[in-house]
Amino acid sequence: TGETAYAKMEKVNAELFLFTYGALVSQLLQDLNDVTEVNTQIEKMGFNIGTRLIEEFLAKSGVSGCKSFEETGETIARVACKMFLGVTGYTRNWSADKQTFSLVIDENPLCEFVEIPEHAHGLLYSNIICGVIRGALEALQLIVQVRVLKDVLRDDETNEFEVKLIQVNEEQFFGDDD
Template identity: 35%
Template sequence: HSNACGRTSSRELFVLTYGALVAQLCKEYEKDEDVNACLDRMVLLSKVHLWFARNTFTQQSFILLQVAFKMYLGVTPSVSCNSVTGNEFSLILDKNPLVDFVEELPAERASLCYCNLLCGVIRGALEMVHLAAEVSFLQDRLKGDAVTEIGITFLRKPEDRRLVITT
């Protein structure tokens, strides 16, 4: 994939580089759990620029994550919120660009969560707006599921307040 000038887009470069990163981690760590933990700890977002004065705190979280996915991966996840308490929701990706160049996981790496970096990025972004959350994969296309689904559970109920974040 390249643009009209024959150059690789930043999204494609990130996806290719990410694949090399996972391959290197698999060489360095024998256990998939160690690779998963390493990927989860890597946070790529360093600043959040956001000003959503018209939305509730929870709505801002949804918007923040959707905007971040669009900016960094070129896709917008849908949001599913079936929780009665309002502290759980899922981001659903029909297409996951991180796996564009991955056909399948090797049999010896069956428990590898290849895209676990996304969990760390999401958790880190939420922490930047003072929301503690557990983030994990509920479905994964690389493991035969129809979609990629990332579950997010707030560890404490977010207050319904307005949030303004600047750098």
């Protein structure tokens, strides 16, 4: 479970992480001076981070493979969120074909202490999470699109991400044949 995996991992102070991430976003805002471009960059960085975190996830979580995309979604919400962010999320709004869902993180620690300045209107501060999910799943041969639907930093009541399965690459997935 998420709790067990969380207990097993090496951890650092949450604020150290939050302030470091804040410094990264500020730096990008200053350098790129274009909010849309910053959003893209943040997502790309998240993608790279996700492709590396997946190994840690597989090593420590005890999760060995998901039988369906629904199970993948639940695993992200209940195990991965707890493991990496220290909070548990949940899914909702599954499409009829079970290929799209919302990941909800009511208490997104990433957004603590953050205020988006006026000149950065439109900044998707949590876009790194979209990238991490996309990168981690792509490493598992699941091609997905992820986007921010709701964001407390934009005065929504929660943080919600839409995750949409686009394609399942053949090799390795479900890992039974090799």
